[in-house]
Amino acid sequence: MSLLFKHLRVHQIFGANTDVGKTILTTALVRASTALRNEVFYLKPISTGSPQDADDEHIKQFASPKVHTECLYRFHVPVSPHLAAQMAAGDESQKIVSDKTFVDSVISYVNRSASATRGPAHMYVETAGGVHSPALSGTTQVDCYRPLFLPTILIGDSRLGGISATISAYESLLLRGYMVDSVLLFRDEYYRNSEYLTPYFAERGIDVAAFAHPPPVSPDPRENLAITDEYYKSLDMGSVQRVLTERHQQRIDQLDSMPRRSMDAFWWPFVQHGLVKNEKDVTVIDSASNDFFSIYSQSSQDSLLSPQLDSSASWWTQTLGHSHPSLTLAAARAAGRYGHVMFPQATHEPALKLAERLLHHGPGRNWASRVFFSDDGSTGMEVALKMALRAYSVRMGLQGIDRKNLGVLGLKGSYHGDTIGAMDACAEEGVYTCEWHNAKGFWFDPPTISIQTGVPVISLPSVLAKAAAPSDTCAPSDSIAWVYDMPARLETRLAQSYRTYISQTLDSLEQSGGPRLAALVLEPLVMGAGGMLFVDPLFQRVLIDVVRSRDSAPESKTDWRGLPVIFDEVFVGLYRLGAESTIPILGVNPDISVHAKILTGGLVPLAVTMASDSIFQAFVSQDKATALLHGHSYTAHAVGCEVANETLKLIEKESQSAAWNEAKDKWGNSAAWSLWDPEFIRALSSLDKVSEVMTLGTVLAVKMKDAKGGYVSHSAQTLLQDLKNSKVGAKNTYPPFSVHYRTLGNVAYFMTSLNTSPETIRALEEKIWTALQSDSADEERRNRHI
Template sequence: MPYVGAFLHPSLHALQIYGANTNVGKTIASTVLCRALRSRRKGAAVRYVKPVSTGPDWEADDGHITRHAKGVESTCLFQFDEPVSPHLAARAAGRPLPDATIVQSLHACLHSHASRSLSQLSHTLVETAGATLSPAPSGSLQADLYRPLRLPVLLVGDPKLGGIGATISAYESLRIRGYDVDGVVVFREGDAHADRRYGNYEYLREWFWKEGRRVPVWGWEMPPERHVDEKQDEKNLSGYYGGMENVEEVRNVMGRMEERHDERIKEVQSLPQRAHERVWYPFTQHQGRTEKDIMAIDSAHGDFFQTLSPPSTSHSAPESNKASESSAPPSLLSPLFDASASWWTQGLGHSNPSLAMAAAHAATRYGHVMFASGAHEPAVGLIEDVIQTLGNERLTRGFYSDDGSTAMEVALKMGLSAWERRTGIARGTDKEGEETLILGLTGSYHGDTIGVMDCSEPGVYNEKVSWYRGRGFWFDYPTVGMKDGKWRVEVPDSLKAELGEGMVADELAGVFDLEARQDDRKRYEAFILETLKTEIQEKGKRFGALIMEPVILGAGGMFFADPLFQATLVHTIRSNPSLFSDHTNPSDPRDWRGLPIIFDEVFTGIYRLGRPSAASFLGVTPDISAHAKLLTGGLLPLSLTMASESIFNAFLSAEKSEALLHGHSYTAHPMGCEVGRESLRKLGELEREGEDWGAWKRDWAADREVGQGEDSRSGQGLASTSTDVWSCWSKQFVGRLSGRDDVERVWALGSVLAVTLVDRAGSGYTSTATAGLQRKLMAEAATYGWGVHSRVLGNVIYFMASQTSTSEVLAGVETMIWRSL
């Protein structure tokens, strides 16, 4: 599957010409530059590309270049006859032209140019159509269309009345989309045009050169007025172009563009060394690491990083170009599929313009405003949006913090404080010094801050931290995975006497059909109740909350917990309140009962698993839930801890010290909140209207209908949750993977695919079983034009799509996984 990314070659300087408006002289500027480059660089190739053109051939811009810039190779990739906007021309021609087709054709053209430019720096000028935000043939904005290539930009300003605003608006539109605008050209009005002199050049020159921008603006002589006689008009233009070749302002443009090309290359090539000398990386053992281990990222777009190619793998052409180009020069950038979704944050793709616009709007409307005693629309609106999205009638209050770990710290404070205040136990211990503990699951992980670190069993993340105490009891549990085409609920050997041998299902939906699994439910309930009685009544432990990652336990090892076990655990706690305290059996069904139930949905929530809330898979509703990552679509850090009214009321008091004393300076920062609202809006659209989502759901649809359980909004029953269980990863591919001898198990749900490789050494988190596969997936870029950047958890390698990934891209990733295995 061909994919093209940012284009950067040492031997080819590609420059994209954008216009602040229509009829501002883009083609005139392109012609001047083409002629000047030919004159200045004797023997160097100069080329011109017009990706999309409308109107008759005799008026085409590439023909203008051919007539007035002799020796310049001129190409038009897609031509429409109607002299109207490209989206109208494509519609009139009945010829749909997808954005990907244009970008791939332009990339292939640039690659072809680079292949023929080995001896010295050559130039290719790419001229856009109309204004910066004019529609492309598909109807999308052309600034978005060409963004995957991220070519440096020369902006042609507007010299006419209103041109100052048009030029600045065009510049800001490009900047907010991640382009580098290296310079601006404005045609200056001379004495012959005194009646049209608006001073645009003088103003723009000063505005663009202010601190923080430092973008040079060059004023060029205005071309002659169009003559009614075509021959005379051509003669006038030829004289104009001949006079412009050696003008200092033109030479300055060429010098600046080449200088910026060299600077960009030096910047990205120096990143690994500079980072190696200064950066302390998270989750990284630095001993033995070198700068060669550091991935330099020039930019990112959609599902892909654009990374500096390793020297040893940068000399091959992409597979799609091999037939026509056999001697491509080194490509400095390689697209890598971001298979960790940038540590699980990406929901709407890198460089998403709607998220960037939301952030910019909030930044310029508010900046940051303190939140302790105020309210602003983005913050209040986002909480209302989250309440509606989650659909949990228990959750009525939202508390802002900055990241997932902190959101769980807040949840822990909420839950334990609510339990202790209702039961009359203060400060975590009673008179005998008994400690209030939490209940959880083995293999859980809730963050790296000290409080929630104690909510996980001893492991690689916490056991070497001297303050760690491990304040809890963690249930072992059955897990879910596919092997040899069958979905299996696997029970740990130590629990088979109590829980049975597990189950086998043809469809993943069968695992989630909780109503149909009554025998398993009874065994689970008996085991959980007996275990709780042993821990509480016989061992004297006291528990103040259940903390659990619903369905998928992420950083602990990508464990797919049996949803029936998790649902039964919640149900058993709520059905036996007297086991925990005589004060934990309220009459209101929406109040917490037994223990406050805390769900950590930082990873699994907000459509990660294909639904707005992972809790819905269990048919139960938590009293507290933590949300981050996809909450803001992958752009800004922000988290929300949602709580019920009864949890909120536990902190009401005449004493300030009884309040939830937690916060940080950037609480509810408007940019994050506004981006969160836009993220939820876009994700909701995908759920309702996404074409790929619909295809994936049909792919995973079970062949049989399953029963509907009782209404679970009160959180007391075990409802059937088997409908709408799907993944964006191909059902056929997952089944095929599960049959491999080197694969222990595999699972897919929502946007996540996890593959557990056979590890004969049994070394767990420190396993190197996945290292070879990880390297091969990266190396795919050298041969096939793009590769896969993945993260591993011991012998588990996982692949995560964004919620905007396409079936075509994911099919390519699946092919690479299979090939690399």
């Protein structure tokens, strides 16, 4: 949680190294603040060593007695904080303070201090050692403190090697997004580091101030007190104080102006600008960390910044939370080594490593032979369509105009992106359309899965519902595992009904001269943008089986059959639904699949389209015109590939985590499980306002009862308005947070990162429950407001 107050200017003090003078220069800052008649707070979150030598004691001794000083965690052993914490905990490592507990204690102190004064006031939060010195848990300070996102003063190193140490410390801060407002250091007449660092940082808009070294310590305590006090009197911090105050005000002014400037400059995606009435309708995101945005509010009486849970995982991209340091460093590593390099008929290590990992140890293992790189999910699907249509045309010997009139087979409600070709692979009646959209193909109305009053239910389209028995569509228990047990369900009466219906429909299309179908295109298990529709996996499996069985050629283990099958796993793949791929759940391989979003952890765009060898061979000849003439300027860009490699490494580890294993246990350790609590899901599905609920992995979809329904409905947005109030639900959560959520008409969906803590998910569940329990009068009030 980042903090920003109008009346309280807060700065965090980092050092480029140990023994660079953090406490001396911080004391000078504190004295200068008191000279300006400001109330001053000094916080030393962690202190190790003798209490009489502690930094907060030095502040008390040489600054005004009116300065408020505090130390949150004090250890008497003069070692690194993580060692001191381990020694204090003994053999019981669980007693070591977690990063969240530690950061929350800092937040609590800052908030209490801000409430105790109406300013103007200054606060200084002094860290221990260098930027990468460990905090209590062993996490380095630069990462541990990052959620606070406090403006920073860097104390440079004036000693031999100090130029390098200071710049390295600055770059470590910069890589994590910190705002460095000033660099302070001692002036050394021999090494003269400040002379080099002043223009270096000036080019980056940062002021450097150098000061005389403190005098040698006198063995006489009284004399030492006197000469040290005289030293502090000689230091002029006036210009530094002006810079810090100006930066503080500039930040507030910038945030204040952003809503209006944004309304005048942006054309937002998926936003009806006619409904954006005023500046309060604009969410100003100052920073983001873990699962939370830090959002700005002009009218706040407390901190101008407050945490807001990113409960749509920023359009389904977030994997390990925002600003994950490992992903940031991976991006920097590749940018520093390559920048961007041309890819056709070339290779580089990040791209090759990623391709081989996806093919041999990822979702492409045992079926895919090639990886094609593109920019994002929509362009990845364009590539997949080109691959499939060409493979079909070559197999069928089509030429000329026959190749131009091909269509696809799919499901109503599907969505494959906003580029024109991807839109053409979806039904016409969807809302994602434009003047050039020309739907090409046929789309089945699919059966869907949901939990209704605690029980998994299959909702059939009318054409199938007529002949169905209740036992066909209602789970024999309250477990969703039954729905995803393909071997068992393939032998059921409903499976045969699906086969008959699909076969008869395809026969009718052929006899009536309908579109020539050249590919089967599916969003496996969940159709996201179409309304978070959880499709009956049995229907999709039977559809694939029927399509492939309608091929008179001899069966081959390597060639595609019937139609090339495309899995659009942009949304559902790479553990979004709790499994690396939907392939094991459906029990069948595609011929082409597309991955994006989670692939790069939500940091940079990148997509991959994987294809089997029989698809690839359709493009191989001695004629360049038959090649896949498709590409992007940033194809296989090294930054994206390196970030993807790091992401895949981290999510593989996360998939074996204790939190995941505990969640799986709650759901019976089946292939169908969720990070959301099963008891909460059952209770939610029984609320009067809720029509149905469904969950898998990180995803929760809640469909509200609404006679109108559909994408243009406001019912979900209206019923959940209270989520924007941080005080609603989760009373014991600290710090309290609001929720940023997205809706698809009368469907609200919520999505976690793969590593969202169980505590955060439980708090969100409580907030959702509380919001939907509001009485009818509140509901009417919100409806009038909307």
